[in-house]
Amino acid sequence: MKKKLTVIGAGGQMGQWFTKYFSDKDYEVTGHDSENKVTGKDIIVSESLVGAILQADFVVLCTPTRRTPEIIRLIAKEMKRGTYLIEISSEKAKVVASLSKMPAKINPICIHPMFGPGIKTLKGQNIISIPIKDAKSELTMAKSLFEGANFVTIDAIEHDKKIAVILGLTHMMNLVFANIISKDEKSILTEKMSGSTFRVQKTLAESIMTESPELIETIISNPEIRRVAEDLWKDVGRLLTAVQESKTEEVVNYIKECQERLAKHSDLNESYKRLTKMVKAVEK
Numbered sequence: 001m002k003k004k005l006t007v008i009g010a011g012g013q014m015g016q017w018f019t020k021y022f023s024d025k026d027y028e029v030t031g032h033d034s035e036n037k038v039t040g041k042d043i044i045v046s047e048s049l050v051g052a053i054l055q056a057d058f059v060v061l062c063t064p065t066r067r068t069p070e071i072i073r074l075i076a077k078e079m080k081r082g083t084y085l086i087e088i089s090s091e092k093a094k095v096v097a098s099l100s101k102m103p104a105k106i107n108p109i110c111i112h113p114m115f116g117p118g119i120k121t122l123k124g125q126n127i128i129s130i131p132i133k134d135a136k137s138e139l140t141m142a143k144s145l146f147e148g149a150n151f152v153t154i155d156a157i158e159h160d161k162k163i164a165v166i167l168g169l170t171h172m173m174n175l176v177f178a179n180i181i182s183k184d185e186k187s188i189l190t191e192k193m194s195g196s197t198f199r200v201q202k203t204l205a206e207s208i209m210t211e212s213p214e215l216i217e218t219i220i221s222n223p224e225i226r227r228v229a230e231d232l233w234k235d236v237g238r239l240l241t242a243v244q245e246s247k248t249e250e251v252v253n254y255i256k257e258c259q260e261r262l263a264k265h266s267d268l269n270e271s272y273k274r275l276t277k278m279v280k281a282v283e284k
Helices: 013-024 049-053 068-076 093-100 135-145 156-182 187-193 196-208 213-220 225-244 248-263 268-283
Strands: 004-008 028-032 058-061 084-087 107-113 126-130 150-153
Touching (some): 004 013, 004 049, 013 028, 013 058, 028 049, 049 068, 058 068, 068 093, 084 135, 093 107, 107 135, 126 135, 135 150, 156 213, 156 225, 196 268, 225 248, 248 268
Parallel strands (some): 004 028, 004 058, 058 084, 084 107, 126 150
Antiparallel strands (some): 107 126
């Protein structure tokens, strides 16, 4: 008999990915979404949130982070004993608090897939696992559901701090960059003049702009991003002041110190080679 799995938020980009992923693995998949149309071959569509989860063996939450704690509260008591609730949001502190309060009959799986809906295979992709009740059993189940992925286990507080840099800072910088180039009235000329660094950066920024505004807003609203952003503004201000005051030595020392710190953990020459490969891929 097929395992029954429900995706809440099945009409969104990640929701669509999860419905297809589990449908391809021969689960009986039900989709519910209060905002977007649920589509997909062999997907059972449910108009009722509670109705969608009553008989489910697994429930996957692909919902906006702000709504997730409330949805957990609404469905936790209604799910049958032994159901696995899989939560995938990009900010964990508040969500983990809600998962920890669920009835003992429900098995929480708190993960953060570090990939977008465009991937074709899980091989080599990273998934972060946040322990809720039993770290070992939760990780074992997650690995069985998402075979081929690389797993990293970390607590919610550390997760949110790291994600502020990994996602928050990168999304904020690329959002601002995309906004600036979107106002360029001579973009064709800019494109003709551009070198490899600009083309790669432009491609990255434009790809991030394919994500929903709501998702981007959620990512950059991580409370931890403020600390990281303040460091960014401080360094930008310092560099601008030094350049304007012709303090060449100060700027050069800033760059050298950065290079030295990076070199402790990364091979900068290898990074340049990877950039060259990326440029070739972009230009195809």
